[in-house]
Amino acid sequence: MNYQKIQVFVLQQKSYLSKARCEGFAEAASVCLANSEHQAPVLLTVEGDLQAQFELEWQEITEEINNSNQNTQRTVEEGAYCVAMLVVEELTEFKAFKQSQTHSGVDYFLRKTITEDKKDFIEIRMEVSGILKGTPAQIEQRMKEKVQQSKQSDHLDMPALIVVVEFSRPLVKIIKR
Numbered sequence: 055m056n057y058q059k060i061q062v063f064v065l066q067q068k069s070y071l072s073k074a075r076c077e078g079f080a081e082a083a084s085v086c087l088a089n090s091e092h093q094a095p096v097l098l099t100v101e102g103d104l105q106a107q108f109e110l111e112w113q114e115i116t117e118e119i120n121n122s123n124q125n126t127q128r129t130v131e132e133g134a135y136c137v138a139m140l141v142v143e144e145l146t147e148f149k150a151f152k153q154s155q156t157h158s159g160v161d162y163f164l165r166k167t168i169t170e171d172k173k174d175f176i177e178i179r180m181e182v183s184g185i186l187k188g189t190p191a192q193i194e195q196r197m198k199e200k201v202q203q204s205k206q207s208d209h210l211d212m213p214a215l216i217v218v219v220e221f222s223r224p225l226v227k228i229i230k231r
Contacts, residue, residue, distance in 0.1 A: 057109040060140050070151035079136035084112035085123040086133035086221040102228040104145045134184025134219035141226050148178055159206025179214040187222035
């Protein structure tokens with residue numbers, strides 16, 4: 055069966071975020087996937103309120119990339135941002151364009167298009183979490199935690215996507231709220 059491809063190293067071509075930030079996220083996702091003992095490409099399953107399957111590809115891990123991603127917690131978080139953004143961009147009209155403040159309840163704001171007359175127009179919030187290797191129960195628990203966390207930004211009165219990325223399967227679970 056042929057699946058649509060997602061390549062982590064093209065995030066910088068698709069996102070409204072800076073090229074350098076996207077390249078760092080792509081490196082982190084590549085490290086997480088390679089360290090999960092996958093061979094590229096691998097089947098990525100998306101479940102929850104959005105559902106799909108993709109063939110996921112990542113870049114070769116050089117010694118420099120590996121040495122630059124030794125903080126496992128940060129690497130998993132940044133790798134999850136990459137995979138979440140790519141999946142959301144493939145399945146919706148939204149692209150990440152702005153990082154949120156720490157303790158705001160969400161990680162990024164997304165919009166359909168950037169136009170001069172609506173520079174600060176935000177359309178949707180996104181909270182992301184990554185798990186290097188987790189059980190279905192751990193994924194569900196993380197999803198509950200992130201749904202609760204996202205409520206801190208409910209005063210913004212816009213929809214939210216809660217995304218949990220699990221690298222060992224790999225799996226992306228998405229809930230709209």
